[in-house]
Amino acid sequence: MPQHGDSDNRSAVDILIASDRVPANARPDLLTEDDIWALLDEVKDPEVPAVSVVELGIVRAVHWDGKELSIDVTPTYSGCPATELIEELIAEALRAAGFRDPKINQVLTPAWTTDWITDEGKEKLRAFGIAPPEGSSSKMSLLGEPEVIACPHCGSKDTERVSEFGSTACKALYRCKECLEPFDYFKCI
């Protein structure tokens, strides 16, 4: 588990610690599905702590009938090493809210797409220094030229791709020719 120590990631760690002391007076039976979505919106992606697992579109569904709670989640990439950790963080957050036995189901269909990242999520990515995915995943060409990606630092569109693959599976590496800063691009899939 990464220990970045930055404030954005602290809430997830706090949740982990808090889960050791599930509040005895917690009344999850009073919570609605909307409340649970709001709760999950506090769980940040461990690799990209600027955005929550809800904003990234990783949480697909919440099923809550007042007794049994199950959450459908989908991995961003087949080999995303953060998948298990994200599932753990979600389960911990739910236990901290008093849910004793939340079920986390991994669903592969339909396959995750960057189109599911919310507009708010995209804005947060940009503010964090990661260029959000441009356009729709359905329009990606097989051998064609890549899209124009704006620099998240200065906004210039005079950028070049350094590598199709960046620091994590979901990102590509770019460089801004205007402000000369390198940056990650959350690539469209």
Next chain:
Amino acid sequence: MNQKEALTEYLLRLADSDMILGQRLCELCGKAPALEEEMALMNVALDLVGQARNWYEYAADLIDDGRDADKLAYRRDAHDYRNLLLTEQPNEDYAVTMGRQFFFDVWHYFTLKSLVNASDERVAGIAAKALKEVTYHLRRSSEWVKRLGDGTEESHRRMQDAVDILWRFTGELITPDETDQLMAEAGIGPDPEQLKEDWRGLVKEVLQEATLTPQPDDAWMYMGGKRGEHTEHLGFILAEMQFLQRAYPDATTW
């Protein structure tokens, strides 16, 4: 062979090819020619190992003898492995590494593109996810083949050598056997003739742009990976890859 047996066999082939190529790429960790290349190679390897796990998990459910994805990957010997011979070939220089990747990616891309429409829902789901990833793999490897082929005199020579060395392992990708036929008939696997046409079409298009010459379609081909008859390289890969699981079976703390 009934359909369930054929599907199990087919899933193991997909899983093993992903796994072995992923392992091969990981050998370059810490040794790639440039930092960006290192990251790209490891990203591709990670995708492949993740896809392998998805296929292994499905295969394990069908085999249903208590073995899970880890046991299928780490406790089977070379003759049980069903990966394509191409995937076990050594990295050699970067032209060979990228040439191997390109030939595989083209096959992988068209295979997955067909599997997305498989009559089997779970196969279609895993393929849909993998296809998005492999589209990027193919874009990258085809760019490298063009860059090296249409580059300097030396890079052209090396890339042409890579094509000539690897060509003999490509026949297996597009030569169907009983399992491939059964899968196509079941509406799961790709139509073998279509796959052959697509693979040859795109490979020739890219090689032409790269100013490279393909070998003839009827060149002599090595085959056998799909039935467990491998080149000398696989045993060495498994010896390294499976060491920990063999030395400490069922260890739960690393």
